[in-house]
Amino acid sequence: MPSTRCPAILIAAPASGQGKTTLACALARLHVRQGRRVRVFKCGPDFLDPYWLSLASGAPVYQLDLWMTGELDCAQRLHAAAQEADLIIVEGVMGLFDGEPGAADLAQRFDLPVLTVIDASAMAGTFGALTWGLQHYREGLRFAGVLANRVASEGHATMLRDSLRDPAQWLGALMRSEAVTLPERHLGLVMAHELDDAMARLDAAADALADSPLGQMGVADLQAWAVDFAAPDSAADNFPACALQGQTIAVARDAAFCFIYAANLDCLHAMGAQLAFFSPLADGALPVCDALWLPGGYPELHADTLTANSAMKNAILGHVQAGKPVWAECGGMMALFDQLTTVDGSSHPMWGVLPGSVTMQKRLAALGPQQLDVASGVAGGALRGHAFHYSTCATPLPVAARTQAASGRKLRGEGEALYVSGAVRASYFHAWFASNPVAAAGLFMKDSHD
Numbered sequence: 001m002p003s004t005r006c007p008a009i010l011i012a013a014p015a016s017g018q019g020k021t022t023l024a025c026a027l028a029r030l031h032v033r034q035g036r037r038v039r040v041f042k043c044g045p046d047f048l049d050p051y052w053l054s055l056a057s058g059a060p061v062y063q064l065d066l067w068m069t070g071e072l073d074c075a076q077r078l079h080a081a082a083q084e085a086d087l088i089i090v091e092g093v094m095g096l097f098d099g100e101p102g103a104a105d106l107a108q109r110f111d112l113p114v115l116t117v118i119d120a121s122a123m124a125g126t127f128g129a130l131t132w133g134l135q136h137y138r139e140g141l142r143f144a145g146v147l148a149n150r151v152a153s154e155g156h157a158t159m160l161r162d163s164l165r166d167p168a169q170w171l172g173a174l175m176r177s178e179a180v181t182l183p184e185r186h187l188g189l190v191m192a193h194e195l196d197d198a199m200a201r202l203d204a205a206a207d208a209l210a211d212s213p214l215g216q217m218g219v220a221d222l223q224a225w226a227v228d229f230a231a232p233d234s235a236a237d238n239f240p241a242c243a244l245q246g247q248t249i250a251v252a253r254d255a256a257f258c259f260i261y262a263a264n265l266d267c268l269h270a271m272g273a274q275l276a277f278f279s280p281l282a283d284g285a286l287p288v289c290d291a292l293w294l295p296g297g298y299p300e301l302h303a304d305t306l307t308a309n310s311a312m313k314n315a316i317l318g319h320v321q322a323g324k325p326v327w328a329e330c331g332g333m334m335a336l337f338d339q340l341t342t343v344d345g346s347s348h349p350m351w352g353v354l355p356g357s358v359t360m361q362k363r364l365a366a367l368g369p370q371q372l373d374v375a376s377g378v379a380g381g382a383l384r385g386h387a388f389h390y391s392t393c394a395t396p397l398p399v400a401a402r403t404q405a406a407s408g409r410k411l412r413g414e415g416e417a418l419y420v421s422g423a424v425r426a427s428y429f430h431a432w433f434a435s436n437p438v439a440a441a442g443l444f445m446k447d448s449h450d
Helices: 020-033 049-057 066-084 103-110 126-136 154-162 198-210 219-225 262-270 299-308 310-321 331-336 437-442
Strands: 004-012 038-043 062-064 087-091 114-119 143-151 170-175 226-229 248-252 274-278 291-294 326-329 337-341 347-349 354-360 366-373 382-389 391-394 399-402 417-421 424-427 430-432
Touching (some): 004 020, 004 066, 004 219, 020 049, 020 114, 049 087, 049 198, 062 262, 066 382, 114 126, 126 143, 126 154, 219 226, 262 430, 291 331, 299 347, 331 337, 382 437
Parallel strands (some): 038 062, 114 143, 291 326, 337 354
Antiparallel strands (some): 417 424
């Protein structure tokens, strides 16, 4: 299959919190409103930004990560997107050169032009120096330009533009405004579906961008960002097609359990599983199922509601007592313990499937790409993924396995524990199922737990 040419841009920044998601959403929404087909990707492991990016683009958003998802998977997804899109937008992760591999590595591998957004609220001439450094720090990157964010006034914007050595790099400014701010909390952005005015915020951001040089780029202008996306030599997915045939997996999905990679659902479907979604917050029973997946999320924000829903607690206990498999990730694991203590010191009884307690911390407890060998009773070996949590747990359960660092990186302290209790497997680790479909399938197969 030949390569496909399509305009594409990677939106990067010197650090987190500069406004990458706001700009990516604004640019996507602006072009969608003009009738163009936009496909957006998120660089690195992230559950929250994709909700906003999907709302802005009107299409599913998948992760691109040269280590976690793999170079072949990235190539396949970009090539497929190029065949149907008028514009591809990739939102970077942290700072442009942060991570091993990071956004710059992805941009260089696929020849993506890099558009940097800089929070210029507390700078003037240094804006130009920072832009120069981002452009020239590494050879071989295509540099598309820079946009200033959280700018105080038109006069401030003029100072920022004049600080650039090359005026052609100036792609405009977004003024400081609450109307275009995407709200945050301890794990990142507030999810789009939690806000009544989510679409209004995206439209406000698109409107603010519309008058800038970046916002005024038309179809012909976008060709400056054109990239030839080569067709992969082979398919990235190597799913055992019948591994989960005839199996129904109940998947928790609501405001408390919402950290779900779209690609993980695709992987389970590809292996033959039927997925039945339910809400631990609102439902009183599990769907009829063979296995249960409790993904991460925010059980700490909904602890009272989870505690009050005794019917759901009993349903999950019944599932476990029947010896049916459970895979619980991070927030899903937190809800399985006896007790959860929030930052304010309030304690809440949870489902009592696993002995022990979870305590929320004010500071980040773990972050980074990791891999977990789930071979204890599960065929297939290691799954790639990541950890990101603000809580710690205390349990008498023995540690069945621990995560290992990603290639070329080191863990701070011990890796994340895998706990095994009967047919229950639980960890703070978030798995990318397609990194090892056989191991992923094993998490939900009863025979693998016997």
